[in-house]
Amino acid sequence: MDQMTDMMKMMPASMMQDSMMQNMDMMxxxxxxxxxxxxxxxxxxxxxAMSGMDGMGMCASMCAMCADVCSTMMKMMMRPMSMSAETMMPMLQACxxxxxxxxxxxxxxxxxxxTCRMCMMAAETCMKACEKMMASMGA
Structure with missing residues (x-):
């Protein structure tokens, strides 16, 4: 087990302010x-990789925006004490x-x-993980 998994297991969901978040599966x-x-x-x-290729500006831009949203989503989850359904649900939907x-x-x-194939697969996996998290919150 890695250190992050150990830390997540120690997070006391019961200390979260929002009752909807208290029942969420930390794993x-x-x-x-x-x-x-x-x-x-x-x-x-x-x-x-795509930013240097002709005709790939949309792909490069879309990937850059997705990276930013995923990074923000991850950082929000690293602060579970301040989580609320009011803020997490829209962010998960955006992600x-x-x-x-x-x-x-x-x-x-x-x-x-x-590169695009691997990015496509990572985006699909992330999308499904966010959907699973929303379901674990009772959404």
Missing amino acids: VMQECMEACNACMQACTMCSD IAMCRACMDECAKHADMSE
Whole structure:
């Protein structure tokens, strides 16, 4: 087990201010954090690779935005004491929407670019992890 997993297991969900968040599965949140981190990395690398290619400006920009949203989502989850459904639900929805848009854009190039294919897969995994986290919150 890694250190982050150990820390998440020690997080006292009962100390969260929002009752909806108190019942959330901390391991589901850990999985979501890991998926957001992996997606942020894949999107950053894809954005960098695509930024130098002709006609790939939309892909590069979409990946850069997705990386930013995933990074912010991950940072919010690292602060569970201040979580509330009021703030987490819209952020999870935004992350899902951004991952879907990035996934769709990278899918257009996945057969010609291994970077886009890997980014597409990371975005899909992150989208599903965010959906699972929302479900664990009772949404």
